Amino acid sequence: MDFQLIHTDSKSSARAGLIKTDHGEIETPVFMPVGTVGSVKAVHINELKEDIGAEIILGNTYHLYLRPGLDIIKGAGGLHKFNSWNKPMLTDSGGFQVFSLSENRKLTEEGAKFRSHIDGSKHFFTPEKVIDIQRIIGADIIMAFDECTPGDADYAYAKESLELTERWLDRCIKRFDETECPYGHKQSLFPIAQGCVYPDLRRRAAENIAAIGAEGNAIGGLAVGEPTEKMYEMVELVNEILPKDKPRYLMGVGKPENMLEAIERGVDMFDCIMPTRNGRNGQIFTKQGIMNMRNEKWKNDFSPIEEDGASYVDTLYSKAYLRHLINSNEILGLQIASIHNLAFYIWLMKEARKHIIDGTFSLWKPGMVENVTRRL
Numbered sequence: 514m515d516f517q518l519i520h521t522d523s524k525s526s527a528r529a530g531l532i533k534t535d536h537g538e539i540e541t542p543v544f545m546p547v548g549t550v551g552s553v554k555a556v557h558i559n560e561l562k563e564d565i566g567a568e569i570i571l572g573n574t575y576h577l578y579l580r581p582g583l584d585i586i587k588g589a590g591g592l593h594k595f596n597s598w599n600k601p602m603l604t605d606s607g608g609f610q611v612f613s614l615s616e617n618r619k620l621t622e623e624g625a626k627f628r629s630h631i632d633g634s635k636h637f638f639t640p641e642k643v644i645d646i647q648r649i650i651g652a653d654i655i656m657a658f659d660e661c662t663p664g665d666a667d668y669a670y671a672k673e674s675l676e677l678t679e680r681w682l683d684r685c686i687k688r689f690d691e692t693e694c695p696y697g698h699k700q701s702l703f704p705i706a707q708g709c710v711y712p713d714l715r716r717r718a719a720e721n722i723a724a725i726g727a728e729g730n731a732i733g734g735l736a737v738g739e740p741t742e743k744m745y746e747m748v749e750l751v752n753e754i755l756p757k758d759k760p761r762y763l764m765g766v767g768k769p770e771n772m773l774e775a776i777e778r779g780v781d782m783f784d785c786i787m788p789t790r791n792g793r794n795g796q797i798f799t800k801q802g803i804m805n806m807r808n809e810k811w812k813n814d815f816s817p818i819e820e821d822g823a824s825y826v827d828t829l830y831s832k833a834y835l836r837h838l839i840n841s842n843e844i845l846g847l848q849i850a851s852i853h854n855l856a857f858y859i860w861l862m863k864e865a866r867k868h869i870i871d872g873t874f875s876l877w878k879p880g881m882v883e884n885v886t887r888r889l
Contacts, residue, residue: 514653514701514728516760524875526752526779529866532729532760534601534653535698536593539568541760541781542865544772544858545603547789549573550580551596554789555848556855558597564824565856566863569653570598571784574646575607578636579629583649591651591696603784604652606643608659608705608733609765620660620677640684644692644702651696656731657685659705664738671709675718678707686725701728703762706751709734710743719754730755731762732780736771745774752779769798769861769885773878776865788858792850795839798857802887804832806850811836818849824856861885 515533522528532539546553546561548570553561561567572592581595589595593602611618611625618627624639640658647655659678662671682704689702704722708714722730732751735744748763755761760781766772767785775783788798795806799819804811814832822828826849838846864881868874 514699516729516758518758520870522777522869522874523872525777526749527776527865527869527874527878528779528781529869530760530781532601534701536599536601536653537568539601540863540866542772542776542862542869543568543782544767544862545569545571545782545784546855546858547571547573547784547786548596548598549786550576551592553851553855555793555844555851556789560852561598561855562600565852566823566859567600567855569601569603572602572604572650572652573607573610574604574643574650574656575610575638577604577650578607578646579631583646586651587649587695591649593651593696601654602652603654604647604650604656605764606647606656606658606705607638608656609661611638622677622680624658624681625660640681641688644685644688648692648694648700651694651698652700653698654701654703654729655689657682657702657704659707659733661737662707662709662734664710664734664736664743666709668709668711668714671707671711671714674709675707675714678705679718679721682722682725703727703729703731705731705733705764706755707734708747710739710747712746712750715747715750716754719751723754723756726756727759729760729762729782731764733764735763736766741771744771745778748775748780749778767858769858770882772861773865773882773885776869777874777878783862788854789851792854793847795836795846795850796854797835797850798854798885799889800857800881801884802889803885804889806832806836806839806846808836818853819857822853822856823860824852826852827856 530541643658706718762782767787797804819827868877
């Protein structure tokens with residue numbers, strides 16, 4: 514994988530870059546739609562490519578391991594061929610999913626024991642196994658196995674957790690170096706900086722990762738219950754240490770205003786289930802603010818969903834029609850909302866990139882943050 518830094522904003526740490534992988538190029542800043550079980554919910558591959566304009570999507574190691582299983586993915590020739598996505602792909606390590614199963618998992622030095630949320634069956638993830646799983650899935654960018662520390666963890670727990678994550682990282686790197694992707698394309702391993710909300714732990718994590726010299730780096734364990742200002746503080750601190758010539762990925766952060774603030778602090782890559790999950794619940798993100806399509810106020814509003822929106826659905830359908838579909842639990846409503854929100858997120862990243870390159874990001878960003886947080 515190759516990363517080129519195209520331009521850095523003169524008044525902030527915002528950057529425009531270009532990631533090159535064997536499956537294509539990715540312009541940064543970039544938002545990556547989440548395809549948990551090999552699909553971005555309710556959205557066809559052609560819509561992702563042609564209308565939404567996604568350049569990279571995610572697969573989830575935990576979920577894909579459980580369903581459809583590695584034998585099927587390997588038999589298909591990897592996830593790219595299984596789901597017909599021929600552009601870049603990233604897989605997470607499953608660490609967050611195991612973290613979320615707090616009542617059904619046990620962490621040891623060796624790895625994480627957990628029960629499937631599907632049938633209660635017992636499983637065991639080690640750092641080595643997680644690398645092996647991601648090799649078989651075949652994503653271009655794969656993540657190290659870590660413990661995602663809760664945002665309200667005390668210092669002693671956060672320190673112990675970080676030390677475990679660092680030992681697991683060493684094992685991930687060793688396994689990665691001993692193996693190859695079975696499908697012939699190159700894969701890149703990203704370490705993850707943890708440390709909760711404690712500056713000395715985050716600094717230690719970032720320094721350790723910077724010394725490794727990986728092809729890219731991630732910041733994990735944020736947007737998991739800590740105050741928003743603490744999240745920004747930790748991002749800023751870590752990015753002062755992580756190499757400037759490598760992409761930086763802020764995991765699981767997806768409110769539009771959070772992404773804009775993180776871009777200003779030097780983040781290049783984002784993912785979140787918010788645009789599709791919230792869309793399925795009737796929440797629409799627009800350039801002027803947030804609409805709750807279940808509200809009575811849209812009942813007789815026959816204007817387009819968004820007059821100057823980023824997707825074809827925005828002018829094809831009206832607010833009143835979308836409200837009707839959402840309130841009727843009609844599947845088409847979920848599709849329209851998901852497509853719109855994903856297209857808006859991709860547009861927001863491309864717009865941020867344009868302003869970074871033009872040198873106007875610091876002028877544009879405050880007004881856009883105000884817009885995207887407004888309730889319509």
